[in-house]
Amino acid sequence: MDFVKQREDLAPVREILDGYPREQRFLLAILQDIQKTYGYLPREALETVRLHLDVPLSRLYSMATFYKALSLKPKGEYVIKVCDGTACHIKNSQGLLDELKRLLGIEPGETTVDGRFSLETVNCLGSCALAPVMVINDVYYAKVEPDKIREILGMLGGKGYGDI
Amino acid sequence: MGIFRSRPKRTVLVCCGTGCLANGSHGVYREFERMLKNADQPVRVKAAAKATGCNGLCEMGPIVKILPDDIFYCRVKVPDVEEIVRETLAGGRVVERLLYTDPATGKKVKSHKDTAFYKNQLKIALRNIGEIDPANIDDYIQRGGYRALEKALSKMKPEDVTAEMEKSGLRGRGGAGFPTGRKWRHCAASDDTPRYVLCNGDEGDPGAFMDRSIMEGDPHSIIEGMVIGAYAVGSRQGFIYIRDEYSLALKNMSAAIRQAKEQGFLGESIMGSGFGFDLSIVRGGGAFVCGESSALMASIEGRVGEPRAKYIHATERGLWDKPTVLNNVETWANVPVIIDRGSDWFSSIGTGGSKGTKVFSLVGKVQNTGLIEVPMGISLRKIIFDIGGGIPGGKAFKAVQTGGPSGGCIPGSMLDLKVDFESLSGAGSMMGSGGMIVMDEDTCMVEVARYYTGFLAEESCGKCLPCREGLRRMLGILNDICAGRGHKEDVDTLLEICEALREASLCGLGKTAPNPVETTLRYFREEYLEHIRDKRCRAGVCPALTQYYIEGSLCRGCGLCAKNCPAGAITGKPGDKYTIDPDLCIKCGRCRQVCKFGAVSIGGGAAV
Ligand SMILES: Cc1cc2nc3c(=O)[nH]c(=O)nc-3n(C[C@H](O)[C@H](O)[C@H](O)COP(=O)(O)O)c2cc1C
Ligand code: FES
Numbered sequence: 167m168d169f170v171k172q173r174e175d176l177a178p179v180r181e182i183l184d185g186y187p188r189e190q191r192f193l194l195a196i197l198q199d200i201q202k203t204y205g206y207l208p209r210e211a212l213e214t215v216r217l218h219l220d221v222p223l224s225r226l227y228s229m230a231t232f233y234k235a236l237s238l239k240p241k242g243e244y245v246i247k248v249c250d251g252t253a254c255h256i257k258n259s260q261g262l263l264d265e266l267k268r269l270l271g272i273e274p275g276e277t278t279v280d281g282r283f284s285l286e287t288v289n290c291l292g293s294c295a296l297a298p299v300m301v302i303n304d305v306y307y308a309k310v311e312p313d314k315i316r317e318i319l320g321m322l323g324g325k326g327y328g329d330i
Numbered sequence: 331m332g333i334f335r336s337r338p339k340r341t342v343l344v345c346c347g348t349g350c351l352a353n354g355s356h357g358v359y360r361e362f363e364r365m366l367k368n369a370d371q372p373v374r375v376k377a378a379a380k381a382t383g384c385n386g387l388c389e390m391g392p393i394v395k396i397l398p399d400d401i402f403y404c405r406v407k408v409p410d411v412e413e414i415v416r417e418t419l420a421g422g423r424v425v426e427r428l429l430y431t432d433p434a435t436g437k438k439v440k441s442h443k444d445t446a447f448y449k450n451q452l453k454i455a456l457r458n459i460g461e462i463d464p465a466n467i468d469d470y471i472q473r474g475g476y477r478a479l480e481k482a483l484s485k486m487k488p489e490d491v492t493a494e495m496e497k498s499g500l501r502g503r504g505g506a507g508f509p510t511g512r513k514w515r516h517c518a519a520s521d522d523t524p525r526y527v528l529c530n531g532d533e534g535d536p537g538a539f540m541d542r543s544i545m546e547g548d549p550h551s552i553i554e555g556m557v558i559g560a561y562a563v564g565s566r567q568g569f570i571y572i573r574d575e576y577s578l579a580l581k582n583m584s585a586a587i588r589q590a591k592e593q594g595f596l597g598e599s600i601m602g603s604g605f606g607f608d609l610s611i612v613r614g615g616g617a618f619v620c621g622e623s624s625a626l627m628a629s630i631e632g633r634v635g636e637p638r639a640k641y642i643h644a645t646e647r648g649l650w651d652k653p654t655v656l657n658n659v660e661t662w663a664n665v666p667v668i669i670d671r672g673s674d675w676f677s678s679i680g681t682g683g684s685k686g687t688k689v690f691s692l693v694g695k696v697q698n699t700g701l702i703e704v705p706m707g708i709s710l711r712k713i714i715f716d717i718g719g720g721i722p723g724g725k726a727f728k729a730v731q732t733g734g735p736s737g738g739c740i741p742g743s744m745l746d747l748k749v750d751f752e753s754l755s756g757a758g759s760m761m762g763s764g765g766m767i768v769m770d771e772d773t774c775m776v777e778v779a780r781y782y783t784g785f786l787a788e789e790s791c792g793k794c795l796p797c798r799e800g801l802r803r804m805l806g807i808l809n810d811i812c813a814g815r816g817h818k819e820d821v822d823t824l825l826e827i828c829e830a831l832r833e834a835s836l837c838g839l840g841k842t843a844p845n846p847v848e849t850t851l852r853y854f855r856e857e858y859l860e861h862i863r864d865k866r867c868r869a870g871v872c873p874a875l876t877q878y879y880i881e882g883s884l885c886r887g888c889g890l891c892a893k894n895c896p897a898g899a900i901t902g903k904p905g906d907k908y909t910i911d912p913d914l915c916i917k918c919g920r921c922r923q924v925c926k927f928g929a930v931s932i933g934g935g936a937a938v
Contacts, residue, residue: 193632194615198574232634232791233615235574251536252731252767253693255781261918265896289618289785290536291575293348294691295699304577306352312918313894 174208183218190219197229197236205241242277242284244322247301251290254298258312262298263287265312269319269328282323340419342366343378345393345460347546348578354407355392361411362394366419373419376463378547390430395460400441403428433697433719447698450717452679454687455503455540455663456703459547464582467589470550476595478666482558483603491562491669492518498673499685500665504530504621504658505734505762506838507684507751510665513655516645518563520653527560527568527607528630528649528656531579532614532621535734536785538765540689541659543701545572545579548663549586553609555657555665557600560607563655568607571626573614584611618735618789622837623648623656625791636791637837658763660689680706684750688764694731695770697722704749711745714768725770729853733762735782735789736842738849739775758849760842774871775854776861780808782846790839797840800831804847814874816862821851870932873917877933880921882907884929891921891930 182199186192193215200211212226230236246266250259267273270283277284293299296308307318316330324330344350344359362375378395390404396418403414406428417423429438434446442448453459462469470476482491496511517525529552533541544552556568572580587609590596598606612630619625620635627649629635648654664686668676677685684706690713693699697719704713710730714720721727729739738759740747747753751761769778787801804827807820828844835841851858860866867875880891880900885907892900892908899915902908910921910930922930 189632191630191632194629195613195632198613198615228634229615233617235614235616252735252765252781253537253699255536256694256767256769256773256778258919264918288575289534289789290538292533292539292542293352294537294539294693296349296352297693297699306348308349308352312896312920 174204174210176210176214178203179211179214183215188219190221193219193221193226193229194233197226197233201236206237206239240277240281243282244302245284245286247286247288247291248274249289249291249293249297249299249301250287251294251297253290253294257297259298261312262300262310262315265315266319269315269324269330271328278327283319283327340373340399341397342373342375342414342419343395343397343460343463344375345391345395346377347543350391350393351578353391357408358392358394358406358411361408362415365411365415369415369419376466376469378460378463378469394428397461400443402430402440402442404430447700447702447717447719450708450712451703452687452705453703454667454679455544455551455660455689456701457548457667458551459543459701462548464547464549465585467550467586467593470548474670475550475666476554476601478669479554479557479595480601482561482669483601483605486669488518488562488564491558494669494673495562495665498668498676499680500661500668500676501684501751502658503660503664503688503763505760507761510657510661513645513657514559514562516643517653517655520646522646522653523564524567524652525563525565526649526652526654527556527563527565528626528654529556529568529570529662530621530623530626530656530658531570531572531576531583532626533573533576533659533763534618534621534789535763535765537693537731537767538691538734538763540691540701540764542573542576542579544659544663544689545576546582549583550590551663551666552583552659553586553590553596555662556609557595557607558665558669559655559657559662561605563653565655566607568609569612569630569649570609571612571614571620571630574616580611580613587611617791618785619791619837619839622839624837626656627654636793637839639836660764681748681750681752683752688749688761690764690766692718692766692768694768695721695725695773696768706750707748709745710740710747710749713749713766714745718768721768721770725772727768728771728773729769729775729778731759731767731769731778731846732765733760733845734765735785736760736839736845737762737765738845739769739778739853740849741853758852759845772869772871774812774867774869775850775857776808776867777812777869777871779846779850780805780812783808783843786839786843790843794834794836794840796831796834797836797843800827800835800840801843803827808847811858811861812867812872812874814861814865814872816858818862820862821855821858825851868932870919870922876917877912878910878915878917878919878921879912879931879933880908880910881929881931884927886927886929888926890924890926894920894924896920 216223230238248263272285274285274287291299300307300310320330342362346355359377366373366375392406394403394406417425432439432445492514500510501507531541617635620629622637625635625637644654680686687703687705689703692702727742729741731739740757754761783805787805790797792798831840831844870876887905889904897914897916899911
């Protein structure tokens with residue numbers, strides 16, 4: 167690995183584990199809580215879960231790669247989710263995505279090198295009447311035009327990206 | 331019973347659904363609360379979640395409703411609150427400027443119930459949405475909530491409940507349309523225990539949000555339905571599987587479960603009947619296939635959500651291999667009304683094989699976007715043109731897509747189709763969960779097929795080969811066609827793969843995945859041929875097959891296009907004609923959108 171993240175503090179993981187009965191059926195919920203706390207699933211955290219629930223590590227990895235809510239890579243400070251559900255798609259969500267890709271210089275699924283922005287696409291945020299929709303850290307942006315993106319990123323400290 | 335209290339005097343309902351919250355409705359709510367704290371008139375301020383998008387009004391939000399006068403204000407800002415309190419609440423006068431203008435008539439209307447949008451609807455599953463505060467169980471009870479449960483527990487035997495459901499003709503609203511009563515009977519007939527009752531709130535279909543709105547806006551209707559279902563099949567434990575992205579739905583559902591427990595509608599000996607049932611929430615992990623019944627159960631068990639073959643029914647061996655009933659959110663929300671008002675009443679609504687109503691999320695290129703609930707058997711034309719108000723911008727209707735990613739596209743020639751389970755399947759589409767996406771002349775049907783195929787290829791779990799490899803191959807061909815690399819034999823190859831998928835896939839995802847391609851080929855074959863043969867995309871969506879140019883005779887030289895062009899591809903002087911350099915053009919279509927004179931045209935036929 168070329169990029170070494172410093173070891174994470176594992177106290178929150180133990181707290182999460184203590185909150186659930188020691189049964190495998192809570193595995194998804196536990197992983198989701200860890201994801202929420204750290205923004206991803208740190209390797210050391212998965213080790214702790216493995217020992218606690220006595221499941222093979224491979225099982226944890228298969229969960230982590232199957233479910234979209236889980237991620238093995240750290241996410242940026244701001245996670246930008248562009249809806250590419252049908253309603254948004256036919257209202258030019260592609261235009262939004264192109265503009266974000268151009269300004270941030272990353273593809274969906276990637277994070278800027280300084281760790282500020284992550285870009286993702288999602289399949290419908292359930293706000294189709296407001297299409298096209300984009301969500302940045304739980305804040306909804308409705309009916310977004312591509313030329314609004316620079317302004318929005320600018321407000322989130324995006325100066326210096328692309329031509330912002 | 332003492333729990334059914336009478337209605338209070340005046341109530342201010344501030345919509346706090348996802349859409350209105352995005353428009354700042356929480357501030358409006360707090361301002362009402364602050365102003366009315368010291369008021370002497372008996373006004374209750376409540377936050378009611380209104381279905382996002384109903385009447386396209388989420389863009390009109392924040393929405394404030396005054397009951398019982400039924401006054402409907404839109405775009406309410408914090409400074410308006412003082413005026414509403416002074417004029418309407420204290421003075422009994424309507425604040426004209428905040429009223430909603432019906433696009434159908436151009437007139438201001440006092441109540442949203444006076445609009446064409448509303449009048450053609452019939453609300454059963456959405457009966458309480460926007461009318462009650464979802465965080466307040468008393469609101470639900472006041473509108474007749476938990477009355478059906480009381481009736482079932484005190485006056486009906488479990489088998490009577492199931493029989494009533496069978497007689498009602500209710501079919502599942504989650505996609506397949508399986509008769510709900512029959513499913514319950516199968517489960518109750520098993521001699522294995524424990525039995526489980528599940529609610530499918532995964533709502534994976536893009537372009538659909540009815541289940542979210544019910545979970546956010548009327549959570550108790552789902553809980554009541556599930557307790558009734560549990561009583562009918564003899565289950566003591568249920569789970570509600572909710573999509574992880576739906577944070578407000580998760581919050582409101584959890585709060586409702588807590589309240590229902592406190593008031594004795596969940597837990598031991600419900601309403602003193604001796605029957606006990608408990609309910610918990612499971613958060614989904616964000617995988618489309620987890621909406622499929624066997625995958626959903628695997629996911630609840632804490633495993634990877636892969637479907638299994640269906641030769642054993644879930645009603646025999648479902649969750650943890652025990653008898654299980656799984657129903658969709660909207661299905662559950664219908665249950666209390668059917669028990670309360672009787673199966674005869676319910677089955678009098680709808681068509682021969684499809685009873686009751688269906689909720690649709692009407693979105694896309696239509697004037698009024700939002701959630702609607704209509705009786706089965708209503709025509710597509712009525713939905714799109716009367717309720718939906720037609721296509722915006724004077725554009726021509728092209729198709730309506732129903733049934734989610736594995737549904738199909740229905741063309742203009744079939745607008746008089748009566749919407750029910752049978753007719754939609756007959757047209758090559760399906761009811762699905764109720765997404766209804768309207769497409770106009772600017773939508774490319776080949777690209778739509780490519781979009782859905784791409785979605786399904788991405789979401790295929792990969793367990794069975796036809797689905798995994800077939801979809802990938804189809805996507806490759808469709809990508810090629812859209813990029814101008816199509817061949818004449820492509821159409822036949824696509825149809826061949828479609829057949830294999832339908833025959834050989836393991837679960838519903840693969841079996842229905844051919845629908846988008848097959849229906850677009852059936853109704854819009856000419857567009858495919860134009861892409862393949864003429865290298866032309868008439869909608870101007872596929873960049874490789876589109877050329878933008880400025881019609882000299884129409885250009886007024888305002889320069890707006892040049893100003894908006896992100897690629898600097900448009901040149902000219904103000905007052906003169908402008909031109910587009912095809913080598914620099916990135917085909918984003920901005921110029922065409924902004925031109926006030928319709929001078930930017932699309933040509934096809936670029937040699938590739
Ligand atoms: C790939 C796939 C995805 C599905 N997604 C959903 C969904 O998101 N919500 C839902 O209620 N049903 C979904 N279904 C249908 C369920 O398998 C099941 O039929 C339904 O939840 C049963 O409830 P009902 O009889 O009340 O409709 C899906 C089916 C398939 C094959
Ligand atoms: S399609 Fe984007 S919110 Fe539904």
